[in-house]
Amino acid sequence: MMKLFAALLLLAVAVNAQMTCRLEQQRIPTEWIGLNDKTGQCLEEMRKQIQMEINASNIYLAMAAHFSRDVVNRPGFAEHFFKSAREEREHGSKLIEYLSMRGQLTESVTDLIQLIDVDVKVESGADALRQALELETKVTKSIRSLIKTCEKSPNWYHLVDWLTGEFLEEQLTGQRDLAGKLSTLSKMMASQGALGEFLFDKQL
Amino acid sequence: MKSFIAVALFAGIIAMASAENYACHTNVTVGCTNNVQTPVICHARFGGIDNVESGIQSYINLNLHKSYQYLLMSAFYNSYQKNRPGFNKLYKSMSDRSFDDAIELIKHVTRRGGQVDFRAISQHPNSIAQSKLKLEEDELHSLGIALDIEKTLTADATHVHYQSTHGRPHDPHTAHFVEEKYLGRQADSVRQLSGYVNDLSKIMNQRDPSLGVYLFDQYLEKQ
Numbered sequence: 082m083m084k085l086f087a088a089l090l091l092l093a094v095a096v097n098a099q100m101t102c103r104l105e106q107q108r109i110p111t112e113w114i115g116l117n118d119k120t121g122q123c124l125e126e127m128r129k130q131i132q133m134e135i136n137a138s139n140i141y142l143a144m145a146a147h148f149s150r151d152v153v154n155r156p157g158f159a160e161h162f163f164k165s166a167r168e169e170r171e172h173g174s175k176l177i178e179y180l181s182m183r184g185q186l187t188e189s190v191t192d193l194i195q196l197i198d199v200d201v202k203v204e205s206g207a208d209a210l211r212q213a214l215e216l217e218t219k220v221t222k223s224i225r226s227l228i229k230t231c232e233k234s235p236n237w238y239h240l241v242d243w244l245t246g247e248f249l250e251e252q253l254t255g256q257r258d259l260a261g262k263l264s265t266l267s268k269m270m271a272s273q274g275a276l277g278e279f280l281f282d283k284q285l
Numbered sequence: 286m287k288s289f290i291a292v293a294l295f296a297g298i299i300a301m302a303s304a305e306n307y308a309c310h311t312n313v314t315v316g317c318t319n320n321v322q323t324p325v326i327c328h329a330r331f332g333g334i335d336n337v338e339s340g341i342q343s344y345i346n347l348n349l350h351k352s353y354q355y356l357l358m359s360a361f362y363n364s365y366q367k368n369r370p371g372f373n374k375l376y377k378s379m380s381d382r383s384f385d386d387a388i389e390l391i392k393h394v395t396r397r398g399g400q401v402d403f404r405a406i407s408q409h410p411n412s413i414a415q416s417k418l419k420l421e422e423d424e425l426h427s428l429g430i431a432l433d434i435e436k437t438l439t440a441d442a443t444h445v446h447y448q449s450t451h452g453r454p455h456d457p458h459t460a461h462f463v464e465e466k467y468l469g470r471q472a473d474s475v476r477q478l479s480g481y482v483n484d485l486s487k488i489m490n491q492r493d494p495s496l497g498v499y500l501f502d503q504y505l506e507k508q
């Protein structure tokens with residue numbers, strides 16, 4: 082009897098000293114998150130938008146690598162696209178932070194981002210600017226359709242405002258900047274292409 | 286006689302050391318005399334770039350994959366349910382670091398006349414999809430994942446270093462670059478994380494470590 086008692090006591094101590102890895106989930110109200118069927122579609126598209134920003138980041142990274150090559154030798158373009166790659170990653174990161182602020186991403190974050198294969202073929206500096214402008218136009222369209230989906234639910238009014246005020250703003254000024262650069266470069270290259278691109282790269 | 290041999294040997298060594306390859310000059314000469322339409326191309330490749338180029342490409346891909354895994358881990362700890370600013374900060378800073386590393390490595394390999402592309406990045410064995418990693422983990426497990434990630438990154442850096450010192454020809458420039466930029470810092474990072482895991486596992490070695498994990502997170506935030 083005594084032995085059994087001692088064994089039980091030992092077991093109790095052992096259980097007591099066991100590692101507890103998973104802290105108990107505390108119950109926090111969820112009404113403030115305001116999630117229902119109508120808000121789900123917006124969330125789905127937000128997740129897609131995050132992936133789109135990361136894809137853009139990788140495309141710009143590939144372009145930057147191209148312009149860094151010795152046989153291409155356009156350090157101005159390379160730096161420009163390294164900067165763009167950082168900005169796109171930052172956009173993805175901001176969208177993620179927004180979702181956290183709105184009570185999301187408490188689970189299933191693993192499948193939020195995948196690195197997909199990127200095959201970039203760039204013929205010249207002007208070609209790269211043209212492709213970048215195309216890409217940004219696509220992103221802008223995607224943000225507009227995201228806004229359209231999200232404004233259907235009052236829960237996402239704030240997101241709609243934020244996307245319109247911050248993201249669209251950056252898209253529009255970014256597009257204008259790319260179009261301006263492409264215009265200047267095209268004019269510089271009108272009769273002396275190689276020299277025009279060389280000079281443009283140095284003042285980028 | 287002996288001194289003659291010595292002089293001859295010395296001359297031979299000098300000749301070997303300064304043996305020049307006139308590839309670029311020849312290219313220019315051919316290009317100019319034949320009046321070709323396409324411009325003359327000369328390249329920057331030298332030393333053991335052929336031996337290290339693929340290893341650096343792989344290290345770049347790994348850094349990008351790990352950068353986004355860390356980003357997602359930091360996002361998870363930024364949720365209201367986790368709400369761990371210390372863990373969030375730790376993983377975000379490691380995500381940023383790996384992204385910066387990828388860019389530095391692109392600059393290194395292209396400085397040496399190499400090239401980089403992302404046409405097969407999804408196939409990397411350490412992508413989230415390939416490694417079937419689940420990032421929604423509790424604090425202790427996530428530190429364990431981070432330690433494993435750091436060791437994987439260190440192994441890749443060491444591999445590039447090995448290629449640069451054991452390939453023929455050697456590539457001392459790449460070896461130096463890897464040593465200076467990555468090896469020391471990775472050793473620090475591995476050591477730091479192993480310390481974190483061991484500290485936290487001791488803290489958690491009791492029935493209810495909730496307060497202990499809170500304090501540990503506060504500590505991480507101040508780092």
Ligand SMILES: [Fe+2]
Nearest residue numbers: 134169172220
């Ligand atoms: Fe963007």
